[in-house]
Amino acid sequence: MILGQISDIKQILNSPKDIVIVPHRNPDGDAMGSSLGLYHFLNQNEHNVDVIAPNDYPEFLKWLPGNDVVLKYEEQMSICQEKIDRADLIFTLDFNALHRAGDELGKAIETSKADKIMIDHHQQPDDYAAFTYSDVSMSSTCEMVYNFIEMLDQLDKITPEVATCLYTGIMTDTGSFRFQSTTSRTHRVTADLMDKGAVNFQIHNAVYDTNSYSRLQLLGRAMQNLKVLPEYKTAYITLSQEELDTFQFKKGDTEGFVNYGLSLKDVIFAAIFIENQQDAIIKVSLRSKGNFSVNEFSRAHFNGGGHTNAAGGRSHLTLKETVDKFISILPHYKAQLSQ
Ligand code: 5GP
Ligand code: MN
Numbered sequence: 001m002i003l004g005q006i007s008d009i010k011q012i013l014n015s016p017k018d019i020v021i022v023p024h025r026n027p028d029g030d031a032m033g034s035s036l037g038l039y040h041f042l043n044q045n046e047h048n049v050d051v052i053a054p055n056d057y058p059e060f061l062k063w064l065p066g067n068d069v070v071l072k073y074e075e076q077m078s079i080c081q082e083k084i085d086r087a088d089l090i091f092t093l094d095f096n097a098l099h100r101a102g103d104e105l106g107k108a109i110e111t112s113k114a115d116k117i118m119i120d121h122h123q124q125p126d127d128y129a130a131f132t133y134s135d136v137s138m139s140s141t142c143e144m145v146y147n148f149i150e151m152l153d154q155l156d157k158i159t160p161e162v163a164t165c166l167y168t169g170i171m172t173d174t175g176s177f178r179f180q181s182t183t184s185r186t187h188r189v190t191a192d193l194m195d196k197g198a199v200n201f202q203i204h205n206a207v208y209d210t211n212s213y214s215r216l217q218l219l220g221r222a223m224q225n226l227k228v229l230p231e232y233k234t235a236y237i238t239l240s241q242e243e244l245d246t247f248q249f250k251k252g253d254t255e256g257f258v259n260y261g262l263s264l265k266d267v268i269f270a271a272i273f274i275e276n277q278q279d280a281i282i283k284v285s286l287r288s289k290g291n292f293s294v295n296e297f298s299r300a301h302f303n304g305g306g307h308t309n310a311a312g313g314r315s316h317l318t319l320k321e322t323v324d325k326f327i328s329i330l331p332h333y334k335a336q337l338s339q
Contacts (some may be wrong), residue, residue, distance in 0.1 A: 006151045009117065009131060013152070016046035017088040022109065024095035025054040025102045028255070029207065031094040032057055033169025034119070034141040036066040038091060040161040041149055052080050054102040058252020063206045064168060065161040073105045080105075087114040092129065094141040094169075096122035096305075119144050122306060123295050136307065139181040142169030146189050160197025167198035172207065175259065180289075180309060218247035222257045222272070228264060232330045232337045235261035236271040240319055244275070258285045268292060269337055271326060275319045282315040282322045292336050301329055 021038055023031030035051045042049045051066070055074040061067070073080045084090070090109055092098070096118075098106035109116065110128065118129040121138040138144050146166055149155055158166075170190055174182045177190070194200055221243055228235045237257060247253075254274055261270030268289045273282050284302045286294035287310050294311040298304035304313020315322040330337070 010152060012089065012115070013042075013045070013047070016048070018083075018086050019047050019049045019089045019091065020083055020087040020114070021049065021051045021091045021093060022101055022105065023051075023053055023093050024100045025105075026251075027053050027055075027057045027061075027094075029061060029172025030140045030142055030169035032061045032064060032070075033165045033167075033172070034093045034145045035091075036064050036070070037142060037162050037165035037169070038093065038119075038145050038148075039066055039069070040159060040165065041145075041154075041157060044157055044159070050083050052083065052105070054105050056251060058255060059250065060207050060210055060252055060255075061168075065164055073102065077104075081108060084108050084112050084114070087112060089117060090114040091117045091119065093119050093145070094121075096120050096125040096134070098126065098128055119148060123308070124305070137181070139179070139183065139186045140170045140173035142166040142173070143186055143189050146193070155192070158193070158196045163193040163196040163198040164203065167193045167200065168203055168207065171203060176204070176208075181307075212248075212250075212253075214248045215250075215253045218244070218249060218253055219257060221247065222254070223260065226261060228267065229327070229330065230266070232269065232334065233267055234269040234271070234330060234337065235264055235267045236273065236323065236326065237261060238319055238323060239272070239274045241275040241277040258287050262287045262289060269294070273315075273319060273322050273326070280316070282317065282319055284313040284315060284322070286311045286313070290339075292333070297333070301325070 019042055021035045023035045039049050039051050051070045053070050053072050056072060071080050090112060098110055116129040117131040119133045119141055121136055121141055121144060123136050125132060125134040133144060222237050222239055226235060226237050258270050258272040261267060269292055270287045272285045276283055286298055288294045293308045295306050295308055298306060298311040298313040302313030302315055304311055306312055317325060
């Protein structure tokens with residue numbers, strides 16, 4: 001769905017503009033890949049482009065070309081605020097509601113005079129942008145940025161930097177091209193990105209084969225904590241703050257852990273509950289196979305959302321209370337989970 005005309009965007013981008021690009025809070029590979037991919041694309045013209053991440057992101061993304069130019073709103077608030085106030089255009093990437101950029105940054109974007117352009121594949125997008133390119137069938141926002149560049153008739157402007165960033169986000173959001181959202185078109189886009197300079201094995205290596213020893217030990221603990229509820233085809237994992245501290249947890253260390261639950265034979269619903277004492281919340285990540293919508297489940301019970309098969313949320317109860325609540329809800333979904 002595109003509101004507003006692509007020809008209007010072409011017109012706007014015809015002359016130099018102050019442009020800000022914002023991914024969601026706790027940015028993942030798709031959020032940073034799409035933001036930096038779009039950054040490198042737009043930066044070839046006379047525009048003045050900035051990427052403002054709401055907060056820090058994992059080490060395994062810090063090799064991305066352009067990483068050094070990324071501003072962090074949480075750490076550099078006044079300079080970020082200036083850029084937002086001055087912007088003619090703000091791209092919001094890989095999120096569907098302004099609060100997903102964080103409450104303060106979300107408000108700053110909302111009140112800025114800039115025209116907003118949303119590019120996103122999450123369900124139920126809010127209506128805040130002058131141009132909304134939302135498509136929940138897409139594998140990733142990175143694939144949509146590729147489509148956006150195609151709509152502008154500028155695929156020839158995909159440099160190796162753009163290609164590398166977009167490949168990264170497609171790879172991470174599709175679980176390395178294996179989730180249901182991966183289409184033949186996704187592979188065609190990926191192939192073109194390789195032709196344009198994305199080196200697939202180097203990207204996989206940089207993202208997936210740079211583990212710390214302590215992260216693998218933490219994964220070991222998570223696997224010991226894995227519980228299965230065969231009646232509901234459900235598996236869940238818990239990690240307490242104490243366990244995270246024992247294994248020197250760093251941002252991004254638990255990325256992908258929830259998928260191990262889903263890899264069990266006959267399991268179609270997996271959850272991980274991670275205690276965060278600093279924010280006084282339990283971070284909830286949910287994954288499913290088939291039609292069971294974790295987006296709906298998260299919206300209904302854990303103040304979150306996302307996609308049909310991948311969603312996140314939070315709980316303000318204790319870790320144990322959160323798990324008890326989760327288990328007590330499952331009987332309501334028995335029909336859907338036992339199909
Ligand atoms: P994760 O479990 O990896 O944090 O998130 C899975 C998916 O759900 C991601 O696409 C993420 O953007 C989305 N998501 C995570 N947390 C939230 C949330 O609180 N609200 C919404 N709307 N989406 C979320
Ligand atoms: Mn995404």
